[in-house]
Amino acid sequence: MNNVNIKIALDFLLENNKIGKSDAIEIISFITKIEYSEVLFSQEKVLNKNQFKKIIKISKKLAKGKPLAYILGYKIFRNHKILVNKNTLIPRMETELIVDYVNEFINSQNEKISVLDLCCGSGCIGISIAIENKERIEKVTFSDISKKALNITSKNIENNNLVNCTKVVKSDFLNSIIKQQNKFNILVCNPPYIDLNDIDVDKMTKKYEPKLALFAKDNGLFFYKEAIKNIDKFMDITKNILIVFEIGWKQEKELDVFLKQELGLKYKWKFEKDYFNNLRYLILTK
Numbered sequence: 001m002n003n004v005n006i007k008i009a010l011d012f013l014l015e016n017n018k019i020g021k022s023d024a025i026e027i028i029s030f031i032t033k034i035e036y037s038e039v040l041f042s043q044e045k046v047l048n049k050n051q052f053k054k055i056i057k058i059s060k061k062l063a064k065g066k067p068l069a070y071i072l073g074y075k076i077f078r079n080h081k082i083l084v085n086k087n088t089l090i091p092r093m094e095t096e097l098i099v100d101y102v103n104e105f106i107n108s109q110n111e112k113i114s115v116l117d118l119c120c121g122s123g124c125i126g127i128s129i130a131i132e133n134k135e136r137i138e139k140v141t142f143s144d145i146s147k148k149a150l151n152i153t154s155k156n157i158e159n160n161n162l163v164n165c166t167k168v169v170k171s172d173f174l175n176s177i178i179k180q181q182n183k184f185n186i187l188v189c190n191p192p193y194i195d196l197n198d199i200d201v202d203k204m205t206k207k208y209e210p211k212l213a214l215f216a217k218d219n220g221l222f223f224y225k226e227a228i229k230n231i232d233k234f235m236d237i238t239k240n241i242l243i244v245f246e247i248g249w250k251q252e253k254e255l256d257v258f259l260k261q262e263l264g265l266k267y268k269w270k271f272e273k274d275y276f277n278n279l280r281y282l283i284l285t286k
């Protein structure tokens with residue numbers, strides 16, 4: 001096919017794949033190296049043969065169900081480019097809201113803040129916090145059990161010039177973190193939370209994304225309970241603290257019962273909704 005311009009390529013992608021316009025623009029931007037925001041203003045620009053071949057190749061992979069982020073090797077998260085690969089979960093839109101809660105808390109504090117991003121995967125949450133609060137952050141510590149995921153976290157740290165205000169720790173959940181005796185003002189954590197027996201998991205998620213990132217024991221509640229039981233051991237409870245967990249949309253009731261039993265009146269907590277009106281965040285303060 002000769003003289004394929006960007007408009008034709010966009011139409012081709014949208015007609016042949018179940019993707020939205022923003023993803024189609026992202027693909028064109030990736031192939032042509034034209035800024036995302038400039039793509040729609042460059043629709044008459046003719047692609048060379050090689051560029052259109054690459055678009056067809058991407059389209060074929062998408063048709064097989066491979067997620068776009070794994071094809072491109074990155075996902076845009078709160079406007080930040082976050083590298084991903086098959087060892088990391090693809091950052092989700094709803095996870096972006098965690099950073100809003102954190103930013104609000106940081107803005108209300110006078111001292112520099114130490115943050116722990118537990119089960120960090122690509123590091124999307126902690127990277128965003130570090131970029132968006134550069135002046136007010138003491139350190140962001142990233143932790144995950146997967147060395148391969150942490151390699152990607154480290155690349156994201158380097159790409160965003162955050163080496164000086166970050167630390168990466170391989171840890172089976174809180175084990176090494178507690179041993180290192182560091183205490184944090186903020187915990188953000190989007191742990192695996194799908195029940196091992198859940199049969200409703202999206203087929204493509206199950207096929208392409210790391211199992212380690214998805215499933216947890218105890219009806220999916222294992223990691224929340226472990227963190228809550230150990231708050232005093234890794235959070236700096238002499239000061240204000242903030243804990244934000246992403247949770248599954250059916251986990252609020254069971255978690256609330258557990259929190260009442262475990263914490264009583266010692267801490268305050270609330271559940272907040274995502275863009276789709278589901279209770280998806282557990283927010284805990286002193």
Ligand SMILES: C[S@@+](CC[C@H](N)C(=O)[O-])C[C@H]1O[C@@H](n2cnc3c(N)ncnc32)[C@H](O)[C@@H]1O
Nearest residue numbers: 091119120121144145146172173190191192213
């Ligand atoms: C749901 S993903 C979240 C990744 C990232 N925080 C995000 O929001 O996109 C959960 C992460 O927990 C990690 N993980 C699983 N079991 C773990 C464990 N026992 N200790 C620490 N991390 C664990 C996985 O490797 C995965 O990166």
